[in-house]
Amino acid sequence: MNTLKTALALAVAGVSVAANAQLEEVIVTAQKKSESLQDAPIAISAFTAENLEQIGATSAVDVGEYTPNAWITRSLGSSYNIRVSIRGIGTAEPSLAVDPKVGVYLDGAYIARNAGAVFDVVDLERVEVLRGPQGTLWGKNTTGGAINLVTQQPSGEFGGKVDFTVGNFGSNRAAVTVDTGEAAGLAAKISYVKKVSDGWQDNISDIGEDELGSEDTDAFRLAVRWDITDTLSANYAYDRTDGEATAPATQVGFVDASTDPSVPTIDLGDFSFYGGNLYAGMAEIANDDDRLDKFDLDNMKSEEVEISGHNLTLSWMLGDLEIKSITAYRDYESDQNGLDLDGGNWVKFSAADGTPSPATGFHTVGEKEQDQFSQEFQFLGTALDDRLDYVVGLYYFDEEGREINPWQATFYNAANNINTLFNGNMGAWYEITGESQALYGQATYHFSEAWRLTLGARYTEDEKELILLEEDPGLDQDYSSKEDWSKTTGAATLAYFMNDDVNFYGKVAQGYAAGIYNPGTVGRGVGPANPEPALTPADPEETTSYELGAKSQLADGMVRLNAAVYYNDNENLQQTDFVDGVRRTINSGESETIGAEIDVTALLGEHWMVTANAGYSDSDYDDSSRETEAFKTGAAGVQYDTDTNLGHVTARFDATYMGKVGFSASDPRVHSDARTLFNARLTLSEVEALDGQFRFALWGKNLADEEYIEHGANYGSFTGYTWGTPRTYGLDVAYEF
Structure with a gap:
């Protein structure tokens, strides 16, 4: 955190040396309308295309390092699923039946599953990370916040860009974008990206893949804009991602079972007994x-995904009223x-004759299919001589999912001092369907140039x-089991604009997530399985946030300083x-x-700019068995x-900090320690x-080669961790015409 403190001090102390420089205005759509980042009474981190290039970000995962109180990472055992947490609310569960708590949106359309949410969409115009519950405008499953991905639309002028990246660990990326220009009101943009990597871990087993963390992904996007009339326009986009990857290895952290070599194993498949305790071997290699x-x-093999999506957005202007329709369909398939x-x-030995055979601690395969459809109508306008601006929306969403995920797993039974092997008799075999309907509205009334009051509400029905x-x-x-829920959530914000450069806001906002099923909890053991635990859903999750914030442009527009403090009253958070x-x-x-959160950007003279942010979040549960530590971030x-x-020439150096992170709600031993990463980039452009x-850039990430745990879980008899990527470096070459 010393680097962060130094940058903050520079930002405050050095502004007096600037000469006729100002920070560029950032436009966001966090309230369903275009407005300045500084005018939006929301705690939001916005990354423009230029920002994304400066920090070397190519997906939503990369911006997590630079967002206060956010943690975005790939899920355990996957290169294409993500885990998102904001202000301590999120889920690491990739099951199709478990809803995420941070909504991800692509050009205004909701992506329901964190399974498949990591994909390569080229030409991102902006990434907006909205912190805190967004239950009014963005809907359910946003108790933690929302991530809004906005892509670049066709420019209407012929042009294009070719971008190549070469890095260590066999990392290569090529992207091509072509703008067709406009004819008869029609314009299109075509983009393609190819990513390959050898990964940074080796597997010496004769069975399975050799290169762990490897990836081979193709992504394509077509965007078409049609200006039908002066007041009616249509934007259509199709994106597709085809990928094959091998997940990074899961490293055993510690063994939570008896390591006595004499502990036997019973295979519940055929009730045979074996000798040799695999946990004794696991304990020898355990290393956290x-x-x-x-x-x-x-048992390390590839994960194959096919992801595609359609989005049709229609906009019709009727004087001061805009009527917008967003129709979207997405399809996701995965084979693990x-x-x-x-x-x-590992090896076990027959108790009868000592014959060796493979022993399984935890192996799994899986198939997932999910498709979703959503339709949203928005009515945006102004009234009362522009003193009132409003948005009213109707929303419909449905999805179908299917997952087959058998496990081969061994668990230690302390009561009987025996290991029990469930050979393909554990896991999840299910189909899930969901339907959601909502009516929402939000209005802002300008009492004067200084005072604004915003009120909003949303009624949601889920089945x-x-x-x-x-x-x-x-x-x-x-x-089968079917359940329905309904909820009305609201929000109220009072904003005071002291002048054109400084404003303050107080906000109360509610978030809601419907109940969820646990299809993997079918009771197992000797005798018939018990489906009742899986057929009984967890209750809905609700939170109410109280927030005070300040947004300011200081020193004649050379310093942007935004801050927020908040208190969340949570009920029945859904934790896996x-x-x-x-x-x-x-x-x-x-x-x-x-x-609390703070975000600073400052220009120091004609050539220098510093950025800094910090976040602090601390949760306290009434259930004393749930021990947590304060979550701290900084950049x-x-x-x-x-x-x-x-x-x-642009030279940039970054430091990002993340404090201790707990991965288990019931076991505080399963965690990562605090770590700081250093990144740098040197660019020659224009x-x-x-x-x-042409543009050329030399870059490096994790320059100090910090060894840190990225994610982890308690698997019952042992823990597993994935570790962060070592030092990486490479060269970018781009040509734009």
Whole structure:
């Protein structure tokens, strides 16, 4: 955090040296309308295309490092699923039946599952991270916040860009974008990106993939804009991602079972007994202090995904009223051909004759299919001589999902001092359907140039159905359960604009997430399976946030300083953990969260700019068994710009900080320690050649080669962690015409 403190001090102390420089205005759509970042009474981090380039971000995952109180990372055992938490509210569960708590939106359309939410959309115009519940305008499943991805639309002028990246660990990326120009009111933009990587971990097992963390992804996007009349326009976009990747290895952290070599194993598949305790071997390699890059894993195979989406947005202007329609459809398919979570290649021995055979700590395969449709109508306008601006919306959403996810897993039974192998008899076999309807509205009344009052409300109805499939080896028929919920959430904001540069706001906002099913909790063991735990949903999650914020442009527009403090009153947060050897999501009862955030950008003279932010969030649960620690984040950057005879030179250095993170609501031992990462980038741009401009950039991430845990889980008898990527570096070359 010393780097952060230094940057903040520079921002305050050095502003007097600036000369006729001002920060560029940032436009956001966090309130469904275009407005200045500084005028929006929301705690929001906005990253423009230029910002994304400066920090080397190519997806939503990358911006998490630079957002106060946010944690965005890939899920355990996947290269294409993400885990998002903002202000301490989120979920790490990739199940299709478990809703995320931070909504992800692409050009205004909701992406329902964090499964498949990591995909390469080229030409991002802006990424907006909205912190705190967004239950009025953005809807359910935004108790933590929302991420709004906005892509660049066709410009109407012919042009294009070719972008290449070469890096260590066999990392290569190529992107091509072409703007077709406009004809008869029609304009299009076509984009393609190819990403490959060898990964930074090796697998020495003769079975499975050799390169762990490897990736081969193709992404394509077509955007078409049609200005039908002066008042009616249509924007259509199609995106597709095809990828094949092998997940980074899960490294055993510590063993939470007996390591006595004499502890036997019973295979519940055929009730045979074996000797040799695999946990004794796991204990020998367990390591939660050092990052490993070589493994012997006998079930690591590729994950294949196909993701596609359609979005049609119509806009019709009727005087001061805009009528907007957003129609979207998305399809997601995934095949996890093999995932090895037990850290090694283990052997057990028959108690009868000593014959060796493979021993499984935790292996899994999986298939997922999900498709969704949404339709939203928005009515945006002004009234009362522009003193009142409003948005009214109607929203409909439905989805269908199917998952087949059998486990081979061994759990230690302390009562009987025995290991129990569930050979393909655990996991999840289910179909899930969901339907949601909502009516919402928000209006802002300008009492004067100084005072504004915003009121909003949303009424939501949800219905879900879970079908446990007969394919489950523990069931003899399909079992189903259907439940519905409804909720009205509201928000009120009072804003005071002291002058054109400084304003303050006080805000009360509610968030809501519908109840959820736990399809993986079918009771197992000797005898028939018990489906009742899976057919009983967890209760809805609700939160009410009280927030005070300030936004300011100081020193003649050279310093942007935004800050917020908040208090969340939470009820029944849905938290996922391993309970009795089963991964399930349960309600956490009542809890409170307090926190603070600050974000600074300052120009120091003609050439220098510094950025800094910090976040603090601390939760307290009424249930004393749930121990948590305050979550702390920070980031600081220094950037130097100057023009030379060759072109424009930009040099940037960043430091990002994340404090201790807990991965288990019931076991505080499962956590990562605090870490600081250093990144740098040197860019030469605006190099005129071949009737266009070239850009060259040398970059490095995690320059100090910090060893840190990225994610982790308690699997019942042991813990597993994925570790962050080591030092990476490379060269970007881009040509724009």
